[in-house]
Amino acid sequence: MLYDKNCLAGKRILITGGGTGIGKGLAHHMASHGAEVVIWGRRTQVLEEAAKEINAECGEKVFFQAVDIRNAESVEAAMADIWEKHGALTGVVNNAAANFIAPTKDLSPRGYEAISSTVMDGAFFTTQAAGRRWIEQGLKGSVVSTLVTWIWTGSPYVVPSSMAKAAVHAMTMSLAVEWARYGIRLNAVAPGPFPTDYAWEMLNPTEDSSVGATQADQVPMGRFGEMSELGNLVLLLLSDGADYITGETICIDGGHHLAAPSTFAGLNSMTDAQWAQAKTAAKAASDKAKAQRSV
Ligand SMILES: CCCCCCCCCCC/C=C/C(=O)SCCNC(=O)CCNC(=O)[C@H](O)C(C)(C)COP(=O)(O)OP(=O)(O)OC[C@H]1O[C@@H](n2cnc3c(N)ncnc32)[C@H](O)[C@@H]1OP(=O)(O)O
Numbered sequence: 001m002l003y004d005k006n007c008l009a010g011k012r013i014l015i016t017g018g019g020t021g022i023g024k025g026l027a028h029h030m031a032s033h034g035a036e037v038v039i040w041g042r043r044t045q046v047l048e049e050a051a052k053e054i055n056a057e058c059g060e061k062v063f064f065q066a067v068d069i070r071n072a073e074s075v076e077a078a079m080a081d082i083w084e085k086h087g088a089l090t091g092v093v094n095n096a097a098a099n100f101i102a103p104t105k106d107l108s109p110r111g112y113e114a115i116s117s118t119v120m121d122g123a124f125f126t127t128q129a130a131g132r133r134w135i136e137q138g139l140k141g142s143v144v145s146t147l148v149t150w151i152w153t154g155s156p157y158v159v160p161s162s163m164a165k166a167a168v169h170a171m172t173m174s175l176a177v178e179w180a181r182y183g184i185r186l187n188a189v190a191p192g193p194f195p196t197d198y199a200w201e202m203l204n205p206t207e208d209s210s211v212g213a214t215q216a217d218q219v220p221m222g223r224f225g226e227m228s229e230l231g232n233l234v235l236l237l238l239s240d241g242a243d244y245i246t247g248e249t250i251c252i253d254g255g256h257h258l259a260a261p262s263t264f265a266g267l268n269s270m271t272d273a274q275w276a277q278a279k280t281a282a283k284a285a286s287d288k289a290k291a292q293r294s295v
């Protein structure tokens with residue numbers, strides 16, 4: 001363990017999308033360093049299982065709420081509930097996202113909105129609901145958003161995600177200045193490939209769509225990132241040790257985007273029939289998750 005196992009004692013951190021993948025890994029990392037953690041997602045059962053699994057190892061540290069972050073009223077109600085039942089948060093991780101690969105010309109308005117509003121509106125509603133309370137109560141706070149290197153490079157075939165993540169990057173820099181005087185810091189991380197189940201089903205649904213996201217040899221360091229490595233970076237940004245860092249987005253990708261294989265440009269060769277297959281495969285994964293949603 002790089003950091004002392006109690007270095008986050010006294011911290012209370014909300015992680016959106018904390019029931020799966022990176023969010024779940026971060027919840028485990030923060031809880032195992034002494035923080036109390038609240039996780040949000042739309043599937044009660046998935047959240048409950050994640051909390052149970054982490055708590056079996058770390059004690060009763062992780063709590064959950066089923067919240068759709070696209071809905072500002074639900075976010076506000078859930079935030080009020082945290083403050084009332086647990087106490088003030090010290091940190092927020094904007095991690096929830098939606099994404100799938102698709103030719104931009106074929107995206108429907110609802111498809112665009114499903115991705116862009118989850119990433120952009122969700123991060124804004126969550127940040128504002130916590131920030132407003134910190135400001136009213138004179139409390140310090142730290143916000144960390146999970147972005148992606150496409151904020152610098154863009155990427156074809158995931159245009160709503162690239163656009164919305166760039167917007168959260170802009171929110172990070174803007175509010176870092178607006179809220180510095182309240183002791184509220186905003187930073188972000190831009191991970192390269194960290195294989196997770198749902199993201200890979202959305203981003204690499206068929207053989208033909210495999211162009212690098214699942215190929216570790218495309219990363220200059222020759223391997224994918226490990227959860228503990230991302231966890232250590234997010235932990236630092238959430239901790240008092242990073243009190244003078246704000247408005248920054250830190251890349252953690254083993255050199256991936258500097259070597260340039262970090263976008264979906266390789267999908268240019270896919271045919272319409274291959275795109276139709278990719279959509280069917282991604283939708284099957286999505287529909288399975290949707291059947292489990294509680295909100
Ligand atoms: C080359 C290597 C590059 C490597 C680069 C770096 C490493 C990787 C970087 C990864 C960065 C970011 C990753 C992520 O964000 S992954 C997150 C993945 N997780 C999720 O998406 C979880 C949440 N997902 C969902 O909720 C759903 O899957 C969905 C996104 C579909 C949204 O669900 P919702 O219920 O809101 O929406 P609907 O199902 O009703 O659909 C809305 C409209 O969207 C259309 N749609 C849905 N799926 C597809 C598809 N696969 N293709 C095209 N269109 C799709 C759907 O038809 C609806 O539109 P219409 O009503 O008009 O039909």
Ligand SMILES: NC(=O)C1=CN([C@@H]2O[C@H](COP(=O)(O)OP(=O)(O)OC[C@H]3O[C@@H](n4cnc5c(N)ncnc54)[C@H](OP(=O)(O)O)[C@@H]3O)[C@@H](O)[C@H]2O)C=CC1
Pocket residue numbers: 016017018019020021022023040041042043046067068069070094095096097098118122146147148149190191192193194195196197198199289
């Ligand atoms: N994996 C990777 O290589 C990379 C990932 N990232 C970023 O990391 C983050 C996590 O991705 P990853 O763990 O891979 O993917 P996951 O699909 O596992 O995580 C996305 C999470 O967001 C939740 N979510 C989606 N929509 C909503 C909503 N409307 N309200 C509340 N929760 C929602 C999902 O839960 P539910 O469906 O139950 O709501 C799910 O837990 C994302 O921001 C992604 O863009 C960035 C770079 C690389």
